[in-house]
Amino acid sequence: xxxxxxxxxxxxxxxxxxxxxxxxxxxxxxxxxxxxxxxxxxxxxxxxxxxxxxxxxxxxxxxxxxxxxxxxxxxxxxxxxxxxxxxxxxxxxxxxxxxxxxxxxxxxxxxxxxxxxxxxxxxxxxxxxxxxxxxxxxxxxxxxxxxxxxxxxxxxxxxxxxxxxxxxxxxxxxxxxxxxxxxxxxxxxxxxxxxxxxxxxxxxxxxxxxxxxxxxxxxxxxxxxxxxxxxxxxxxxxxxxxxxxxxxxxxxxxxxxxxxxxxxxxxxxxxxxxxxxxxxxxxxxxxxxxxxxxxxxxxxxxxxxxxxxxxxxxxxxxxxxxxxxxxxxxxxxxxxx
Amino acid sequence: xxxxxxxxxxxxxxxxxxxxxxxxxxxxxxxxxxxxxxxxxxxxxxxxxxxxxxxxxxxxxxxxxxxxxxxxxxxxxxxxxxxxxxxxxxxxxxxxxxxxxxxxxxxxxxxxxxxxxxxxxxxxxxxxxxxxxxxxxxxxxxxxxxxxxxxxxxxxxxxxxxxxxxxxxxxxxxxxxxxxxxxxxxxxxxxxxxxxxxxxxxxxxxxxxxxxxxxxxxxxxxxxxxxxxxxxxxxxxxxxxxxxxxxxxxxxxxxxxxxxxxxxxxxxxxxxxxxxxxxxxxxxxxxxxxxxxx
Numbered sequence: 344x345x346x347x348x349x350x351x352x353x354x355x356x357x358x359x360x361x362x363x364x365x366x367x368x369x370x371x372x373x374x375x376x377x378x379x380x381x382x383x384x385x386x387x388x389x390x391x392x393x394x395x396x397x398x399x400x401x402x403x404x405x406x407x408x409x410x411x412x413x414x415x416x417x418x419x420x421x422x423x424x425x426x427x428x429x430x431x432x433x434x435x436x437x438x439x440x441x442x443x444x445x446x447x448x449x450x451x452x453x454x455x456x457x458x459x460x461x462x463x464x465x466x467x468x469x470x471x472x473x474x475x476x477x478x479x480x481x482x483x484x485x486x487x488x489x490x491x492x493x494x495x496x497x498x499x500x501x502x503x504x505x506x507x508x509x510x511x512x513x514x515x516x517x518x519x520x521x522x523x524x525x526x527x528x529x530x531x532x533x534x535x536x537x538x539x540x541x542x543x544x545x546x547x548x549x550x551x552x553x554x555x556x557x558x559x560x561x562x563x564x565x566x567x568x569x570x571x572x573x574x575x576x577x578x579x580x581x582x583x584x585x586x587x588x589x590x591x592x593x594x595x596x597x598x599x600x601x602x603x604x605x606x607x608x609x610x611x612x613x614x615x616x617x618x619x620x621x622x623x624x625x626x627x628x629x630x631x632x633x634x635x636x637x638x639x640x641x642x643x644x645x646x647x648x649x650x651x652x653x654x655x656x657x658x659x660x661x662x663x664x665x666x667x668x669x670x671x672x673x674x675x676x677x678x679x680x
Numbered sequence: 681x682x683x684x685x686x687x688x689x690x691x692x693x694x695x696x697x698x699x700x701x702x703x704x705x706x707x708x709x710x711x712x713x714x715x716x717x718x719x720x721x722x723x724x725x726x727x728x729x730x731x732x733x734x735x736x737x738x739x740x741x742x743x744x745x746x747x748x749x750x751x752x753x754x755x756x757x758x759x760x761x762x763x764x765x766x767x768x769x770x771x772x773x774x775x776x777x778x779x780x781x782x783x784x785x786x787x788x789x790x791x792x793x794x795x796x797x798x799x800x801x802x803x804x805x806x807x808x809x810x811x812x813x814x815x816x817x818x819x820x821x822x823x824x825x826x827x828x829x830x831x832x833x834x835x836x837x838x839x840x841x842x843x844x845x846x847x848x849x850x851x852x853x854x855x856x857x858x859x860x861x862x863x864x865x866x867x868x869x870x871x872x873x874x875x876x877x878x879x880x881x882x883x884x885x886x887x888x889x890x891x892x893x894x895x896x897x898x899x900x901x902x903x904x905x906x907x908x909x910x911x912x913x914x915x916x917x918x919x920x921x922x923x924x925x926x927x928x929x930x931x932x933x934x935x936x937x938x939x940x941x942x943x944x945x946x947x948x949x950x951x952x953x954x955x956x957x958x959x960x961x962x963x964x965x966x967x968x969x970x971x972x973x974x
Contacts, residue, residue, distance in 0.1 A: 350780030361768035514764030522733050522758040523781040
C-alpha cells in the first residue's frame with residue numbers, strides 16, 4: 344500500500360517540479376497577493392461603529408434602550424460575554440452593551456472609535472455604568488494576513504489537484520493505472536500528499552516573509568499554527584478530489600470549483616470579519632473548511648489560543664478530511680466511458 | 681491443459697450499440713492468441729473486458745479459473761492502444777513508477793535492456809518516436825514480469841522497420857514462456873506471431889483456429905497474380921473468375937496446370953506471373969465478404 348502510494352507521490356512531485364512555469368506561478372501569486380493586500384488595506388478602517396449587545400431573547404428589541412435607535416451605528420447580538428469583552432480590548436468591537444439586567448457597557452479607553460460611540464451612548468443614557476477595558480488594537484494587517492494566505496491555500500488546494508486528475512482521466516493515464524494493482528484510495532492519498540507538500544512549502548515561506556515585513560507578532564505556537572494549516576489544506580484538497588472524482592470535462596471541473604471558491608472567499612472571513620453578519624450566514628460559513636481554518640489560525644496568532652481552544656475547528660477539519668477522502672475514493676472513476 | 685484465460689459468452693453493450701455480442705474463447709498457457717478483425721469489430725472492447733478495465737454487461741471473464749480481480753492485476757501486463765503518460769517524466773522514471781505498483785517483477789535496468797530503451801532512458805517520455813513509444817509501453821507492460829501479456833494493436837502506425845523490430849521483441853518475450861493476447865488488423869502480424877487466432881466481425885467470433893488450420897479449412901486453391909497491364913483479353917471469353925486487386929488481376933484456382941494452359945491459349949504473357957498461397961486477408965474476405973482495411 345505505502346510503496347504504491349509513494350511511487351505515485353514521487354512521480355507526481357517530479358512532474359510538478361519540472362513544470363517551471365507552474366512552479367513560478369505557485370510561489371509568485373501569493374506573494375503578489377500579500378503585498379497588494381497590504382498596500383490596499385494597510386490603513387484598514389471600518390466604515391461603521393459596531394456595538395455588540397448582550398440581551399435577553401433571540402432578537403434585539405430596539406425599544407428596550409434609547410441608544411439602540413442611534414443611526415450609523417451597527418448593533419448586533421453577542422452571546423459570549425468573555426469573548427466579546429476580549430474583542431473590545433482588541434478594538435474589534437467598538438463598544439459592548441449589556442442590557443440583560445442593569446444596563447452597563449464596556450469600552451476600550453485606548454480606542455478612538457470607542458470614545459466617540461461612548462459619547463453617543465452617554466447622551467441617550469447618562470446613568471449607565473461603565474466597565475473600562477484596555478488593550479492595543481489588532482492591526483488590520485495582522486488580521487488580514489492569515490486571511491489572504493488562507494485564500495491562496497484554498498485556490499491552490501481546490502484547483503491544483505482537481506485539474507490534474509481530470510487531465511489524467513481525459514488523457515487515459517488513469518485508465519492505464521486501473522489495470523495495475525493501484526487502489527483509488529492510494530492514488531488519491533498520493534495526490535493529497537503531493538499537493539500538501541507544495542502548499543505547505545509555499546505557505547510557510549510566504550507566511551514567514553510576510554510576517555517579517557509586516558512586523559507581525561504571533562501570540563500562540565507556530566507548530567500548532569502549522570498543524571492547523573496542514574489540516575485545512577488536507578480537508579480542502581480532499582474536497583476538490585471528491586468533487587472531481589467523476590468529472591471528465593475540465594470545463595465542468597472549472598465551473599464547479601469556481602462556484603465553490605467564491606462563497607468561501609466571500610463568507611469565510613478572508614477580508615472582513617463576519618461578526619456582525621446575520622447569525623444564519625455565520626452558521627452557513629462554518630460549513631466551509633476555510634472558515635474553520637481561518638478561525639483557528641487567527642485565535643492562535645492573535646489570541647494565543649492553545650490546542651484546547653481550537654479543538655473544535657481542528658476536529659472539524661480532521662473529520663471532513665476523512666469523509667472527503669473516503670467519498671472521493673468510493674466514487675472515483677478511472678476511465679471515460 | 682487448462683486455459684489461463686477464458687471468455688464465456690461475453691456481452692458488452694453501450695447505450696444503443698452492442699460492441700461485443702456473445703464472445704467465447706479459451707487461451708492455453710504459453711501461446712500467442714490473436715484477435716483479428718477490422719476497426720470496430722469489437723476486438724479492443726473484448727480485450728478491455730478481459731483486462732478488467734471495462735466491466736462486461738454479461739458473461740464471464742476468467743483468469744486461471746477465477747473472475748478477473750486482484751490476482752490478475754498483479755500478474756497481467758497490459759499495453760493499451762493509446763496510453764498517455766505523465767508529463768515531464770523520463771522513460772526510466774516512468775518505468776520505475778509502474779514497477780513500484782507491483783509486488784514482484786523485473787528490475788528496471790532489465791526492462792530497459794529487454795525493450796532496447798538504453799538510448800532514450802533519460803529522455804522525456806513525450807519526446808520519443810512512435811516505435812520507441814510502443815517499446816516503452818511494452819516495457820511498462822513487462823514491469824511485473826507478467827504471466828499473461830495483452831498487446832492491443834501494438835504496431836499500428838509504425839514504419840515497416842519498427843514493426844519488424846517489435847515483432848522480434850514479442851517473439852523473444854514469448855520464448856520466455858509468457859502467454860500473449862494480441863489484437864491486430866494486420867493479418868501478416870497475426871500470421872507471424874500467433875499460434876491461434878480468432879477472427880471477429882460485428883462483435884462476434886466468426887472463425888477460430890491456428891492460422892494454418894483456418895487456411896486449410898477454407899481454401900483448397902492458390903492465387904495466380906498478374907499485372908493488370910499484361911491481362912489484355914476479352915473477359916467474356918475467360919473460363920474462370922477474375923478479381924481486380926490493386927493493379928493486379930487475381931485468379932483463384934485449385935488446379936494450376938489447367939489454368940496456366942487456358943491462359944497460354946489466350947496468349948497472355950506470363951513473364952510477371954506470381955503464384956501465392958491463400959493468406960488471412962483472403963480468409964477474411966471470404967468470411968465477411970468485405971476487405972479488411974476499408
